[in-house]
Amino acid sequence: MDQFSILSNKIHTTKATVGVIGTGYVGSSVAKETASAGYQTFGFDLDKKKVAEINNLKIKNLSAHIKKDLLVDCDIICICVPTPIYKDHSPNLKILKNTIQQVSNYLKKGMMVVIESSVAPGTTRGLILPILQQSKLTAGKDFFLSFSPERIDPGNKKFTMKNIPKIVSGLDENSLKLVIQFYSIFIEKVVQISSLEAAEMTKVLENVFRFVNISLINEIADYTRKLGINIWEVIEAASTKPYGFLPHYPGPGIGGDCIPVLSYYLLDSAKRNNTLLRMVNAAAKINEMQPKKVIDLALKILNGKTRKNNVKSEVLLIGVAYKPGVADLRESATLKIWDMLEKQGISVSYHDPYVSHVNGFSSKSLDPKNLASKDLIIITTAHSNIPYQMLVDSKKPLIDTRNTLQGITSTNIFQLL
């Protein structure tokens, strides 16, 4: 029997062993689903804590490991490792490359490698395939290669891995057939794409769309502020249009591991292909300026005084996660604001119900006494479980970058936008 039929059979009979490299939000979701569907599943992660977390769940068919020896037993390997950016916004593919190199060492006949990590168009064919081919095995015949971008929205209870349609693509027809078969096991709708590159681009487009639209509203908000127009009211009003409009909201800067990251991956890819992307460039420029606007307003409110009576001014940041309801700090604008405040000689502390430690600091509990020592409070993440009224009652100046205090009237509230 050929390798395609053997693997297809193994998937069909639940005999395939699944390895998931990277057990963050995405990888752990995939691993749990395949394990509960009856597949022997191994999760791999260098983070001891994540490995322990999974093993503590004691899910049937699922175990997590730091060492990758067990890859030798895997038929399907899902790559869910992060693809972050460097401080200069250039793509950091080190983790991905190293991972693929390790997979290549274990590659054997009948294996399928599925890439879930977000990459620029052309990466699976141009970067990943050549590394796997070092094994001397033939792609599409001996082994299979597919790209299927993750679409999980952390914190979203309505749309989960199961009911978000899954984009799939393959290097060749066999790879495509196998990846469709695989994800159909635990995902309701699988959407077949004609090429690896079109699938990679789909994920990029979804995220660039948000990057551009949030930057647009940040730009518009700057202008409406000048005009004395409340942008939040305008967005709410525009949202009553029943077609052709999707609201996006201003804030201190776009964070997370997807929206800004993929936008910079696209910009890098376009630059290498001598293509100027004016819209995406403009969006990046605006996004990079957002934290500075918060700092400017903060300094204005502190009356330029970063010290009072020879003691540093104290600023409390409410929320360090990049979005409400999660603990994820990746590309969080709050961390940039924190850094910039400290560079101004200001003492920074934070409160975040989801993030107990960061930058060597612990989340400060919120009580009137604690607030009394602050010179300024900045709401940077719109977590729902914050005692906002207590912040207002402290009578301390408050910068509300997220309109979380909508409806509360107080002369101490300053809107960034």
Added chain:
Amino acid sequence: MDQFSILSNKIHTTKATVGVIGTGYVGSSVAKETASAGYQTFGFDLDKKKVAEINNLKIKNLSAHIKKDLLVDCDIICICVPTPIYKDHSPNLKILKNTIQQVSNYLKKGMMVVIESSVAPGTTRGLILPILQQSKLTAGKDFFLSFSPERIDPGNKKFTMKNIPKIVSGLDENSLKLVIQFYSIFIEKVVQISSLEAAEMTKVLENVFRFVNISLINEIADYTRKLGINIWEVIEAASTKPYGFLPHYPGPGIGGDCIPVLSYYLLDSAKRNNTLLRMVNAAAKINEMQPKKVIDLALKILNGKTRKNNVKSEVLLIGVAYKPGVADLRESATLKIWDMLEKQGISVSYHDPYVSHVNGFSSKSLDPKNLASKDLIIITTAHSNIPYQMLVDSKKPLIDTRNTLQGITSTNIFQLL
């Protein structure tokens, strides 16, 4: 009784007389609704044809007029005149200003003036109010001034004037109350906005959103074409994401009297307020480049030959309207393409089932004999009632700027994007 109570009573008892200036798509819709709600309604338009069209409908309570004498009898005057742009994209407010000047001459106690025309934020208060105040009447007491942007989508059968929520705002509380009362007569949902400026900005945002997103996809499409990725497939795939994405489609350039016009109004307004809008500027730049891309591809296909055997090359444009299903030519990219082709010394003809005459030409009927004489066919508008298969069967080179030939395979089809 005060003027507010008098007018409010007249609206309540259907005794108010309504005047609608500008009886295009928007004005005629308003006039028909108020007339059928039982209000004596006068439409005013300088275009004899439009006036005759309305009068030929013989709708009870409704008559249309060229002269504006009957404004003297009106209690409510809706301004629905066009606010176009000049060739250099700067706002052309001549028609609006002249109209308001005329209204000012007829302004009397107890009147309400409602602006439906699209304008930049600040226009109702900064430009219109001062002209009306020349009457020496007091706004908010003697007369009332409101802004309520039109949201009609020509050709949209699902969403009409009746069931599209209507944004309303007033110069003062009385003006706001009256405009809410007025539109509530014939519109299902009226959305009250806190200021004229926020309402003006709402309409601007709705349209700038589309301007920016269509420009973004045009920019992305240019890049994916370089990479050999089909952007239409990518958009369709991204649209399977059940949240956070709204598809927009590439094309030869954004037309119509709203999307580009309001975007340029905003740019002009921002410039006058020393504000750089990078995103909107970039979108404008991209949009202005779109027709040129069609010309470049056309010349490439014609092999640079604008003449053959000393006779001009012939190009047939399919669709001159700015969008499918309508006859509207305003800001249509096709007209720009036409102009550029002629400047290249190419002979241009067109077919459009909705537009029988334009540029002194008549819409050419489509038959194989007619097509045989053409050197190139360009599909510029995605009208549904076009015999597309006949175009393909002609074996003539075809530029499909709208992906209307999706699914048809032929070596003669060229995609712009």
